[in-house]
Amino acid sequence: MSKAQPVYIRIHDEIKKKIETGELKVGDKLPSERELSVEFGVSRMTLRQAIQTLADEGILDRRLGSGTYVSSQKVREKMSGTTSFTEIIEGQGKVPSSKTLTYFFVAPSISEREKLQLSEDDKVLRMERIRYADNIPICYEVATIPANLVENFSKNEVTQHFYHTLEKNGYVIGNSEQTISASLATERVSEYLSMKRGQAILKLRQLTFLENKQPFEYVRSQYVGNRFEFFLEK
Known part of the structure; x- marks a missing residue:
């Protein structure tokens, strides 16, 4: 029965x-x-x-x-190749936007130095941003970029359309390495992303390279679990 x-x-x-x-x-x-x-x-x-x-x-x-x-359909990122957040969102027929929380040049941490193959004397640009799709917060990210790569670019060129700025200046973007893990949102991140503290998030660490294999961007992102998904395509 x-x-x-x-x-x-x-x-x-x-x-x-x-x-x-x-x-x-x-x-x-x-x-x-x-x-x-x-x-x-x-x-x-x-x-x-x-x-x-x-x-x-x-x-x-x-x-x-x-x-x-x-809900609308979740924003999806295909885990193949290298694509900017803006391209991902536009590819879904949504309007991307971002809010820059911090933007400053500092000495890199040990992990940033190792990932970006920098020396102890090098500086990096470290910025925090909230990324949106149709004005709905999707992720909170911390991006680190070698200072000498962006010293001649304006803040707007870096924060609004970084990949396009690089390509416009003759750089060719290569592949990226991505690591995904699951976690729970902290109080700070939950406030940024309009979600409950302790709600599920997807953590993504991405290291992106130029065509010559030089790493140029190390990003740590936290995505709202019920607004974003990754999928693999072979």
Whole structure:
């Protein structure tokens, strides 16, 4: 004898059906938990379980202090070749933008020096940015670049369209090495990305090279888990 379907699964399915039929559209804000619990005749705890399951699946987007919305498709990055964040977002038909939090020239850390093959006397540009797709925060990143590579470029040329700036000045971008891991958002990062502290994030470390195999950019990024996904293509 099969077990009865949990109540929260039934609510999950009903909300999902409303999205699939177009009754709820991408970007729509859902009614409050109180209103939905009354509509479905369940406790707020049961309703919250259904909503969280949909959020975990990437179907709904829970925004701290704002409410719950029907998600757009996750931004996807194909793990082959080297592509800038701007190109990835534009390739999805979305509008990319960024907010620079810090931008300064400093001595590199030991790991930055090793990754970028620098000497102890070299300087680097280290900048923190929040990257957006259609004004929705997607990731927080820390990028480190050898200072001598960007000393003749303006801040805007580096922060807004760095790869394009390099190519315009005769540099040829080569391959990149990427390492991905899962983690939980800290309080600081969760505030930057409008997410709950402890929510799942994807950490990406990427080292990118010029065509001559010289490393020129070391980036540590943290992506909102339910707004971004990586996929491999052989």
